[in-house]
Amino acid sequence: MELSAKYSPSEVEDKWYAFWLEHKFFHSEPNEKEPYTIVIPPPNVTGVLHMGHVLNETIQDILVRRARMDGKNACWVPGTDHASIATEAKVIKRLAEQGIKKSDLTREEFLKHAWAWTDEHGGIILKQLRKLGCSCDWDRTSFTMDETRSKAVIKVFCDLYDKGLIYRGLRMVNWDPERQTALSDEEVIYHDEHSKFYYLKYMVAEEPGKYAVVATTRPETIFGDVAVCINPKEEKNQWLKGKHLIVPIVGREIPVIEDRYVEIGFGTGCLKVTPAHDANDYMLGQVHNLPAYDILTADAHVDITCLEEDIQKNCQSYQGMDRFVCRKQIAKDLEAAGLIEKIEDYDNKVGYSERTNVPIEPRLSLQWFIRMQHFADIALPPVMDDDIQFYPAKYKNTYNNWLSNIKDWCISRQLWWGHRIPAYFLPGQEGVKDENRKYVVAPTAEEALVKARQIAGYENIEISDLKQDEGALDTWFSSWLWPISLFDGIENPDNDEINYYYPTSDLVTGPDIIFFWVARMIMAGYEYKQAMPFKHVYFTGIVRDKLGRKMSKSLGNSPDPLDLIARFGADGVRMGIMLSAPAGNDILFDDSLCEQGRNFCNKIWNAFRLVTGWNIDDSAAQPEASQQAVKWFANKLNAVVAEVNDAFSKFRISDALMTIYKLFWDDFCSWYLEIIKPAYGAGIDKQTYEATIKFFGDLLVLLHPYMPFITEELWQNLGERAEGETIMFQPTPKAGEYSQEFLAAFELVQGAVNNIRGIRQQKNLSPKEALELKIKGNSFPAELECVITKLANISSIEKVDAWGEEAGVSFVVGIIEMFIPLAGLVNVDEEIAKIKAELEHQYGFLQGVRKKLSNESFVAHAPEKVIAIERKKESDALSRIATYEAQLKVLESSK
């Protein structure tokens, strides 16, 4: 077979992926084998593959493929997330481009558009994962809004409601005025901001001409002011006690109230209280029994129509103004009226919506919540006790911190795209306040009707009388069930699949969703399966560019993974992303990493070309050097396999890759193959050839989890394969016994070869020119001398008792003294200088060792083993020094 000198990934990748699919190698069914399960962190259904996914999915694929080769029944379940807010935003944007407003559509019409969008763009990302080589069980592809998953969500909602763990209430929530929905606390991101601190004058009603100064960053909320609060202990504000103040512009007369909440010494000590627009003010309002005027619309425009008529008159000009426009306008107007004492620069934090990046507005609204204390109680211990293990473990702290200060979870969203809240309101409550309206919670309208008819007075209502809550549930309310709902473990809690695959093995995800997702899955796992959802959590880092910046569309620093795959091959990209990916560390990604991956593919490819290009000579005897090489590599392979196994057990999968990389490139190619390489034109003996093929196969198997395509391609061509055979199920090589002594002896051989090569380089000697080697005293194991002979092109090895008078270069490896005669090629002065420098180093070393040994405390305290090592160092150094000194003498006398 003629093979090109370069590996062409595109030619083999699609072929083998199709082969794997065709044979259903990725598919898993429960059987008697040990399961190994991963559920994919479901990407947004309309999302596109980015480098973060590449990292995350590559790690998962490595783990899954490795488990499969270890003989486990590996199952990697793929799927997508409906991503309520993000997707609804995209749909609204597209509708806007067509001139359609969401408000013009009915819920049903809107959902039709949303599903159309989902069908159109959904699953693109899953197709892209195939290009990466991901071995997901595609037959199990799921969606958080498909039937099984949706039923699970609704069932869980009803169940938690029945348990009293879900409640509906009027609360101050984080409001996104752009998308016009409530958000959970976790969906708010705080940014530092340079803003202004406005000092406003509030005239005292009882004492005309006198005023109190109130400092605020949000003057636009003064329409909703209902009190000014002071700390009862604050000296300078004592005179305000019991007084009333007049809100500037608005003209409302409000009381001065006292509460220790106000911090003494901060600002002016006077805090304006606006219960409808600040969480703390709301709390104060509750305590002091104050009204709340909501003066902002859902899209954060001023709306004063809730105020009394005479007050409305004063504020008319602000009606309908955007909140930030109004802020400026009020400042301007107050300034003009002389009601601003001063404006200061002020740094504070402002919350932004994670999804729309719009400043959130604290808003009083009626929402659904989950009582979280119960879930914190069940989810904290397993992580703190390491039943569930985090890699890296530092995230235990983060987890602990969050669960120990848990707040109730706002799960309702004012969106249509998502799971509709299964609460049904009873008819005939027109006059009743929203928060007091009666409802029933049930999975379906029919079941809701049954429940409703049991309530006195509603015995005769019909389904059409019930009004379902308009809201949808937070996306994460479906995601937290993912490891259970994927196996239908909510609706059918005892089915074979859930019993077999759950708990899953490893979860691979980013630390940014530790609260959103990881913690909540653990909660749901213990609530609904009484067991952990996964045993290990591997937290990846963030993929950044080489300057350490986050990858973003606006910076244009985010490479397209498919483009990278086209340039470097999927294996090259996988290797590139894995080269520097210890758990929890950010990855500074650079194309050159993929280049390294591609180069490695090429190296493997060429090694294959070499090995399979040899002709087997049945009559040839195995050369001594080859025999030693085979023995050495067998030992080395065992040692490395043990190392790799250890690395995997600690989730150090980048380390494992680097270890295999060096094994292949340095040990196998640079040493092993060079030793066994037959002379030009000659055939190779059968024994060596077969051993080599075996080694190559083992190496491919070791590499396969990282580089699935090239390893399958070469493995298939490495020997006769039956139809339907695949490297995917070849067992990982076992870590057998190996001789530390033999490996150490071989290292000495390598040292000698390196030295001789170095001498050649310095003396400008061709590799083709054979050299003689003399060895004095100690030597290598005799059987390894032939390796030096071959690799360093040595014509003869002579054992001598002392160096003669001839010119040459000497060197020491370990404590073996060697000499290369080089008549006429030696610059005596140069050699003397070199040896002197070496001697100096040895003297320094010896001195250090002796200082230790002459220290009585050291000899008294240090363990015997350590002292023995120091003594060995001493004698070795002495022996080397003797050698160099003798050489120096010879050289000097030859001058």
Add this chain to the structure above:
RNA sequence: GGGAGUUUAGCUCAGUUGGUUUAGAGCAUCUGCCUUACAAGCAGAGGGUCGGGGGUUCGACUCCCUCAACUCCCACCA
């Protein structure tokens, strides 16, 4: 304001309970090579005293204190 983490060759990182020839790797760099698998390669070489300071110890990159820089998370100060 709390908490966590990081700081080791030009870059990215190892360094496992303090002691294994006076600190390792990959990449990059430099030198010499188109040597009959591979120039996406081969061979060789140089380069850190382990952020600063102090301490514990016979001995510290490794433990303690302190200072500095950077990163991240959490928190209602208007």
